[in-house]
Amino acid sequence: MLIIRNLHAEAEGKKILQGIDLEVKPGEVHAIMGPNGSGKSTLAQVVAGHDTYDITTGEVLYEGKDLLELSPEERAWEGIFMAFQYPVEIPGVRNTYFLKSALNAIRKARGESELDAMDFLDLAKDKMRLLNMEESLMERAVNEGFSGGEKKRNEILQMAVLDPKLAILDETDSGLDIDALKIVANGVNALRGPNRAIVVVTHYQRLLNYIVPDFVHVLVGGRIVKSGGRELALELEKQGYAGIEKAAAESRL
Amino acid sequence: MNGAEYPSVLKEIIMNEIDRYLISYENFQKTRSEKEPSWIRRIRKDAIERFAHLGFPGPRQEDWRFTRVKPITRTSFERVDGLRSNGLSSGEIARRTFNDAGCHRLAFVDGHYCAELSSQVGSNSGLVIESLADALQRRAALVENHLARYARFEEQAFIALNTAFISDGAFVYVPEDATVVEPIHLVFASSGLPSSTPAIGSATSNLHVDKAGPDAPSTNGNAPRTHPRILIIGEKGSRATIIESYIGLKQDAYFTNPVTEIILGENADVSHYKLQRESDAAYHVAALQANIEKDARFSSASISIGGALVRNDVNVILDGEGVSCALDGLYLGDNRQHVDNHTFIKHAKPNCESFELYKGILDGRSSGVFNGRIYVDPGAQKTDAKQTNNCLLLSDDARINTSPQLEIFADDVKCTHGATVGQLDEAAIFYLRSRGIEENDARHMLIYAFANEVLDRIHLAPVRDRFATDLFEWLSK
């Protein structure tokens, strides 16, 4: 579904990603872990199409197509969704209006009929119940004045409504208490299926108790220095990143 | 350049610019009926003398630093005598302004009252909605008590110019404790026809109708100018909603120079909207003066879309305790448009509140000016004044000059002001796009959201809807 080969990316002259290789197949859940500043968010943003990052080398294929050729909205139409580490506040745009516009833009691009206000609300309310979200949040401006937890839930709500094929969740667990974490994990697990793939970016392995990954990758200094199964996350928790970073540095010598 | 020492060549040009209006005034006076009351003649005369003395404002005047009136002064605009046929229909007015079904309407074409396009709904005893020309005849004493007593023609050249040429416009009188349920729509249309186009003889109820012939010898007709005059009197406890619309029917240049005076008695509650949709080549220099008495509520919303060069002065005097005043504004600029909003709120008495929110959206090479002055008199304790001005610049070449001016002479007051100038938030655009919303739609959504804060404060749904449509069209151009 997603193939990343030797991806190098930089911003403002700073080299951030330095040769990422990653393959994600339908039905799989991958976790990307790594210390702060290692390039996890950059990787997520590059896949979503943020244009502040220059791709200097490498390629990204999504369902066989050159993803880097597509605009962010085209990527969304193709079924890519990225939950932001820092969701953006948009004063003056109501959450319902935003989400309905997004859903209908995607449906339209796919040649599907647009949902009317009633059908949309039914759908949104359904998903909100699943995420234990206050309905009043829908009438507020997008993310404006939302607590950290509300913002993260709002990301997952968008994911649930937009129903992507490939979801990348960037630190969706940060700032959530354990109950909220379980709810969000339930929302994500509901999306799991043979045709979908999920990439969970996280700093802590805690989330992985609830969203159990098939693969775990460790990103350090813009490279994936180690990949493995579920057990790698537990190992990391015990050792911390320091051990891995050291091993990575030694292996490079 | 310093001071009055213009080179003599320039001086001559400036003289001519003023002379043109002085000659026009002489011709205009000659056409007026002998039966006109002497006080109105005297007001005009005082005003033209003031205008001759003041001349057109130049960049050395603080209030005109960023707005050059040269494009107006160097053009030979001419008054239009009488009503000309123009093909304007009632439906066309609604199409160009807003859906005003159910409103009282007074329509003016090139400054002249047009009975066919006007209509009144229902009847309110004592309520008067009529042309100023009619009011000058029918209730001269009432008009005399107020006309030109508030708008300061002594100091402002463009107010003086309007006052010197007072002949027609709108007169609204809402009696004590009366509530006018239906909004009152005052429409000022400019036909764009050159001043030499002959008037149609029949279609006017204006008894002062000027004798045929242009007011100055002209070649094949000059660009027209109008000086609409509006007088609104809301007695104690009265309630009304009034909308002024300005529209241009052709894309040619013309000059609109309206002056509005609003006088509200104790506990009156009046909303005033101004919808400026002049044609792209038009010049529009307007002043609104409102005097508000004890416990009255006044709200003004000024929407400015059209015009090549636009200046709106809104001056409000809170002249009794417990007044509540809201001034809102929304202006759009594109190409080389220039839009200047000057507001002045004078807190003359204690315990008044004023709330002001102006927002501008400028694209292309357009420029904007916002000057918000708030004056708090030494006696005006417990004043609560809040002013906000935000401007969104959509292109690198668009410019805005904003200056709040707080002059506070009382010590127990709450006065705040804030101004922001910015571009669209690129992070928000990316966020929207990453959810499947096309870039253009994402930009429009954010621009609309920016304007929405002001739109939300417009309680007249058809006017709000009209602007929403206008903004949408403006964005899709």
Ligand SMILES: Nc1ncnc2c1ncn2[C@@H]1O[C@H](COP(=O)(O)OP(=O)(O)O)[C@@H](O)[C@H]1O
């Ligand atoms: N737009 C940018 N411009 C400059 N530097 C950036 C930009 N985005 C990220 N970086 C830098 O790249 C490195 C990786 O950042 P990021 O991808 O956010 O890491 P992570 O998500 O793993 O904490 C950091 O040093 C960060 O400062």
Ligand SMILES: [Mg+2]
């Ligand atoms: Mg990050």
